[in-house]
Amino acid sequence: MQTKIAANASALKRWFARCEETLGNHSDRLNAINIFPVADGDTGTNLYLTLRSANGAAQTTEGTDLGVLLRAAAEAAMENARGNSGTLLAVLLAAMSEPMQGANRLNAPLLAAALRRAQIRSWSALSDPLQGTMLSVLESAAEAAAMADASMNGDDSNHALSVALDAIVDAALAAVIRTEEQLSELRDARVVDSGGVGLLLVLDCLRAEILHQDLQAGLLDGLAGYDVHGSHIHQSMPVAEGVEVMCTIDLSPLDAANLRMRLDELGDSVIMSPMVQDSEAESYRWRVHVHTNEAEPALAVIRSLGEPQNVSVSELRAATHDHADD
Structure with missing residues (x-):
């Protein structure tokens, strides 16, 4: 059929x-x-x-x-x-x-x-x-x-x-x-x-x-x-320390590479991706994600290259119930 x-x-x-x-x-x-x-x-x-x-x-x-x-x-x-x-x-x-x-x-x-x-x-x-x-x-x-x-x-x-x-x-x-x-x-x-x-x-x-x-x-x-x-398996595991920082920001490819390098030095789980790739544009919008001990050093690095939007900072801990009503 x-x-x-x-x-x-x-x-x-x-x-x-x-x-x-x-x-x-x-x-x-x-x-x-x-x-x-x-x-x-x-x-x-x-x-x-x-x-x-x-x-x-x-x-x-x-x-x-x-x-x-x-x-x-x-x-x-x-x-x-x-x-x-x-x-x-x-x-x-x-x-x-x-x-x-x-x-x-x-x-x-x-x-x-x-x-x-x-x-x-x-x-x-x-x-x-x-x-x-x-x-x-x-x-x-x-x-x-x-x-x-x-x-x-x-x-x-x-x-x-x-x-x-x-x-x-x-x-x-x-x-x-x-x-x-x-x-x-x-x-x-x-x-x-x-x-x-x-x-x-x-x-x-x-x-x-x-x-x-x-x-x-x-x-x-x-x-x-x-x-x-x-x-929930994580409930029996050690509580994670640090914070998760996320934002979107307009960057040139060169500035994006620079930001990735600096965030790698400050933390881990670094994810950076352009929202839309345009080979002719001088800059375009990126999504940024990083785990780090403290938020402010990471945010300072990000702000040195542009003005971040949709900034989110959350603790790295078992947060299932915290998010349930979002």
Whole structure:
């Protein structure tokens, strides 16, 4: 039987809506296994709130251009990104929007190009990217999309898109399972990466919405640590010290490189990505994220290069309940 396909802007809007609902439903369990890079128990909340901003923008964007829709969603996500995971999700959306500019229908070659762009941008956004995280799950999904596209010789049919979507979810699931062994922190705690699970859910939402199917039953069954009755693992771990600083700021590429270097000296978990890349612009907007002992030295460095907006400073501690009513 021919797979029913809806791969237009309306389908992507439904994807965003389903992602918001799904991440909301899973946020507590994602929080419960969130121990890397900091055991602060808020990855689920951060992914949900970031995606909620993206969905709000997507639903009010008119037209049929997939790139325009994704760019609007990505810009909203970037401006309101929460934490490491939310920032990386925003980077992913921004990168995916670039190959889709001018396209009115998603197909397998376009999906492969979008995920490959997202992989490259996401890995380059971090100063110290690691396997065993959202990055490795995205990498596996991108590779699966490219292999599926190559095996079908660039076929842009609905059938080829269906095959590619199934392949990326299968590859993402396998990558999530591997995360437990790729990072010592996850291996010791016997859990998979929380952000990786969140990305898996986002990808399965895309597959389900485009193919007019339900989310895969039992997709998360058996994942290490992902037990709906389990306690929040971070609550038994040492409280993280320091703060998380986030903002958006207009920078030239040279100033952005300078800022990254200086933030690397002050802290870790540095993520910097342009919201929209424009090779002809002298400066453009960047999303900045860093973990550091004190906020003011990092903010002073940032302000020395421009005027930051949407500045957020939060303590690196188990904050699941603190964020619940945001």
